[in-house]
Amino acid sequence: MIPASLISALRSARHVVVFTGAGVSAESGIPTFRDALTGLWERFDPGELATPEAFRRDPALVWGWYEWRRMRVLQSQPNPAHLAIADLARHVPQLTLITQNVDDLHERAGSEDVIHLHGSLHRPRCFACAREPAEPLPAADEPEHGRRLEPPRCSHCGGRLRRCGGSVRHQTQRLLSRKFWRARNCRGQT
């Protein structure tokens, strides 16, 4: 049941900002960072594995973990919450969707121009020069319990590719500027 006050606020809104986190994807079967890891990563803390330090220490372990997670995401489907947010965008003058999630379920539900606060599993960048690869990643086909996997190399500088799974601090300046511009233009409406 949607509260009448929310319906009324949405009717008069000029710009709606939707902010989502792990809960929206948990319904699709995507484990959250609070869930214990299994298989090869059983001994590891997911918050630790996502840091640049962990990648520097053991890139094959971290890349294997990300590919395993990407495979899980590709096997999952958007749920009614993802679909409702995509639908809401068609009923308000402007909607900005900001997510903490690294999956692409919002995009597959039909949302456009999603801002991924912590990067995306599906859009890695070079750890050295921050460029995105020219070619999309091939379909992930990982064993059930995961494996170590050497990251692909950047075609520009030869650096290793890494998911932008860390904090905002490690994202590119261009992306940050876009986020700040969007936030400023929201004028406090939610």
Ligand SMILES: [Zn+2]
């Ligand atoms: Zn590079």
